[in-house]
Amino acid sequence: MTHTSGTEVVLHDATLRDGQHEVGHQMTEDQLRRYAEAADRAGVPVVEVGHGNGLGASSLQIGRARLSDAQMLDAVRPELASARMGVFMAPGWGTGSDIRAAVAAGAGVVRVAAHCTEANVTRRHLGLVRDLGVQAQTVLLMSHMAEPTELARQCALAVSYGAQAVGIMDSAGALLPGDVTARVSAIASETGVPVIFHGHNNLGLAVGNSLAAVQAGARIVDVCAQGIGAGAGNTPLEVMAAVLQRCGYETGVQVRAALAAAEVAREHLMDRAPQMDPVSIVSGLEGVFSGFRLPVLAAAEKAGVDPLEVFAELGRRRAVAGQEDLIPVAVDAVAQTAALAEPVNP
Amino acid sequence: MTHTSGTEVVLHDATLRDGQHEVGHQMTEDQLRRYAEAADRAGVPVVEVGHGNGLGASSLQIGRARLSDAQMLDAVRPELASARMGVFMAPGWGTGSDIRAAVAAGAGVVRVAAHCTEANVTRRHLGLVRDLGVQAQTVLLMSHMAEPTELARQCALAVSYGAQAVGIMDSAGALLPGDVTARVSAIASETGVPVIFHGHNNLGLAVGNSLAAVQAGARIVDVCAQGIGAGAGNTPLEVMAAVLQRCGYETGVQVRAALAAAEVAREHLMDRAPQMDPVSIVSGLEGVFSGFRLPVLAAAEKAGVDPLEVFAELGRRRAVAGQEDLIPVAVDAVAQTAALAEPVNP
Numbered sequence: 001m002t003h004t005s006g007t008e009v010v011l012h013d014a015t016l017r018d019g020q021h022e023v024g025h026q027m028t029e030d031q032l033r034r035y036a037e038a039a040d041r042a043g044v045p046v047v048e049v050g051h052g053n054g055l056g057a058s059s060l061q062i063g064r065a066r067l068s069d070a071q072m073l074d075a076v077r078p079e080l081a082s083a084r085m086g087v088f089m090a091p092g093w094g095t096g097s098d099i100r101a102a103v104a105a106g107a108g109v110v111r112v113a114a115h116c117t118e119a120n121v122t123r124r125h126l127g128l129v130r131d132l133g134v135q136a137q138t139v140l141l142m143s144h145m146a147e148p149t150e151l152a153r154q155c156a157l158a159v160s161y162g163a164q165a166v167g168i169m170d171s172a173g174a175l176l177p178g179d180v181t182a183r184v185s186a187i188a189s190e191t192g193v194p195v196i197f198h199g200h201n202n203l204g205l206a207v208g209n210s211l212a213a214v215q216a217g218a219r220i221v222d223v224c225a226q227g228i229g230a231g232a233g234n235t236p237l238e239v240m241a242a243v244l245q246r247c248g249y250e251t252g253v254q255v256r257a258a259l260a261a262a263e264v265a266r267e268h269l270m271d272r273a274p275q276m277d278p279v280s281i282v283s284g285l286e287g288v289f290s291g292f293r294l295p296v297l298a299a300a301e302k303a304g305v306d307p308l309e310v311f312a313e314l315g316r317r318r319a320v321a322g323q324e325d326l327i328p329v330a331v332d333a334v335a336q337t338a339a340l341a342e343p344v345n346p
Numbered sequence: 347m348t349h350t351s352g353t354e355v356v357l358h359d360a361t362l363r364d365g366q367h368e369v370g371h372q373m374t375e376d377q378l379r380r381y382a383e384a385a386d387r388a389g390v391p392v393v394e395v396g397h398g399n400g401l402g403a404s405s406l407q408i409g410r411a412r413l414s415d416a417q418m419l420d421a422v423r424p425e426l427a428s429a430r431m432g433v434f435m436a437p438g439w440g441t442g443s444d445i446r447a448a449v450a451a452g453a454g455v456v457r458v459a460a461h462c463t464e465a466n467v468t469r470r471h472l473g474l475v476r477d478l479g480v481q482a483q484t485v486l487l488m489s490h491m492a493e494p495t496e497l498a499r500q501c502a503l504a505v506s507y508g509a510q511a512v513g514i515m516d517s518a519g520a521l522l523p524g525d526v527t528a529r530v531s532a533i534a535s536e537t538g539v540p541v542i543f544h545g546h547n548n549l550g551l552a553v554g555n556s557l558a559a560v561q562a563g564a565r566i567v568d569v570c571a572q573g574i575g576a577g578a579g580n581t582p583l584e585v586m587a588a589v590l591q592r593c594g595y596e597t598g599v600q601v602r603a604a605l606a607a608a609e610v611a612r613e614h615l616m617d618r619a620p621q622m623d624p625v626s627i628v629s630g631l632e633g634v635f636s637g638f639r640l641p642v643l644a645a646a647e648k649a650g651v652d653p654l655e656v657f658a659e660l661g662r663r664r665a666v667a668g669q670e671d672l673i674p675v676a677v678d679a680v681a682q683t684a685a686l687a688e689p690v691n692p
Contacts, residue, residue, distance in 0.1 A: 176557065176589065176592065176593065177523065177554060177557065177558070178561075203553065203585055203588060203589050203592075204552065204553030204554075204581075204582060204585040204586075204589070205553055205554055205557075205589070206550065207549065207550030207551055207554060208523060208550075208551055208553060208554020208555070208557070208558075209554070211522065211523065211551075211554070212523070212554075215524075235550075236550060236622060238622075238624075238627060239549055239550040239622050239627055240550075242549060242627050242628075242630070242631045243522065243549050243550070243551070245631070246522065246549075246631060247522065255627075255628075255631065256654075259624040259627065259628075259654075262624075263624070273619065273621055275619055276573075276582060276584075276585055278584075278605045278608075278609070281584060281585055281588050281601075281605065282588075282605075284588070285588045285591070285592060285601065308602075308605075
């Protein structure tokens with residue numbers, strides 16, 4: 001058996017943010033409250049909440065959330081006796097005012113996200129977060145699209161802007177454990193701050209990759225109850241708590257209480273458990289953003305084309321998170337190819 | 347990205363054998379035929395079929411299969427144009443006559459299983475399989491309960507008896523990737539034959555562990571469509587095919603055709619997708635045989651006790667596959683503890 005000393009690992013619970021992707025950003029105040037209370041009771045140190053794409057992202061193109069950012073934060077804050085409340089923001093969707101409002105509403109951890117090669121866009125917002133006196137983090141999206149040294153360089157930039165924790169999101173669920181080890185090791189050795197890893201299960205590797213990340217030096221691991229999240233879902237809180245306990249890491253999360261929180265999620269947040277279905281597997285294989293799952297399925301059905309082909313086309317176009325406008329373009333390309341392949345009646 | 351040369355890896359499809367655990371061994375001839383045909387079309391090289399516990403295991407205690415071994419083999423054989431038919435047997439449940447009958451019915455790969463420290467029980471049967479001229483394999487069950495050197499010694503014993511491939515099953519879904527690497531490496535360096543790995547997903551690590559096994563030298567990986575199998579299920583065929591393709595291994599399985607076979611399994615074999623529910627997570631954490639899931643749930647419900655406590659008790663008693671008789675003992679122990687904990691009315 002693999003064991004390690006009592007190294008501390010933070011399980012950053014993104015259920016009420018990444019899990020929104022699975023329900024079209026439609027969580028109610030009652031759902032948010034019930035889960036936040038269960039997660040807090042399980043000893044989870046951070047509960048992230050918001051639109052699936054973060055502060056300010058609710059829109060017609062990306063998907064309107066049922067609640068405003070303020071409503072979500074106000075619902076969750078009173079339920080957290082010991083956990084800190086976290087928010088996620090990507091410059092472009094979110095703004096400085098969104099961050100100010102979130103911190104005023106009680107957010108204690110603010111994540112500023114950027115495409116994996118564009119940490120420079122986080123500078124101003126990280127400075128603001130530090131000025132506001134709460135924890136500033138940076139995560140790089142679509143991290144399979146950049147090499148370890150490049151990611152380490154980008155993370156070092158974020159640290160120079162004030163990020164107190166930096167790391168990567170496997171937004172397409174495309175990384176393999178060896179890829180994760182190389183990336184996290186490079187970031188850990190280049191920066192002196194805790195390294196974050198956020199996995200997706202599109203290729204069945206969310207837990208394996210998260211464990212590889214921790215063993216390579218990551219100290220903050222994103223989890224969602226039952227794995228609820230974009231694509232085939234995230235790293236399940238209750239499973240990761242058990243695996244880290246087995247390895248001797250300290251998370252402060254009780255496995256039985258995490259199982260109870262997962263049960264609350266199953267009963268109140270989800271229509272179905274996240275699954276590695278053909279769309280998510282091809283999404284992982286082609287390296288396409290997991291959050292495109294529902295919009296691609298809808299657009300492909302409407303146009304009568306194979307969603308797997310749309311994912312393959314988006315992979316060829318190297319579509320990244322935020323480029324939802326490429327979905328109709330890819331659908332058209334697939335439809336045209338299909339039309340060309342059909343026999344012509346004389 | 348991790349890449350490797352065109353090393354060949356055999357995806358050994360156990361859907362119609364290990365998947366039987368998920369449906370109480372009740373698959374019909376029509377179900378067997380449909381899936382066997384789809385797997386063969388996907389390029390799967392071996393299709394294993396039978397009762398979940400193998401040849402001769404259908405019984406009141408372990409669970410009666412709907413069909414006899416002969417009926418199952420006769421249903422599958424005609425559907426396999428290129429795949430070989432495999433059978434599993436554990437001495438004690440299966441006998442030499444069962445092996446003779448299976449080979450006469452067309453089985454080309456015969457697995458003889460043993461508890462991880464008892465390879466000696468496979469001697470006679472391996473000799474028989476070799477005499478019959480088909481491929482002889484040995485798998486060691488509950489392999490988290492023995493150290494790498496011990497497993498390597500046991501595998502070398504099996505090779506000395508005639509096994510042409512040897513390896514381990516993570517019957518409790520309790521191994522971590524590092525544990526797998528150590529075990530498979532030790533076996534590969536001690537024996538000169540292909541090494542087998544069979545994972546379970548109780549801790550979300552079926553794919554991660556299977557990849558670790560291949561990277562440590564395993565050349566036969568057990569898979570089931572959609573992961574259908576005991577506990578939280580096995581390594582999903584369609585996911586493992588995609589992951590190995592990404593790494594550059596040659597499996598002969600087409601990912602799109604594997605996705606189609608998985609769809610056949612979803613539609614025709616399963617009531618629900620395998621899940622990491624509390625029972626399977628605790629089963630993995632405590633190192634208890636995945637096949638105990640349904641019988642433990644049934645016994646715990648009947649006695650009105652917490653099934654998670656029953657798994658913990660079975661873990662303390664170090665119950666191994668085949669010791670179904672320990673389940674009522676563990677249930678009684680849990681019931682007595684619960685009774686003692688109740689307040690006494692004066």
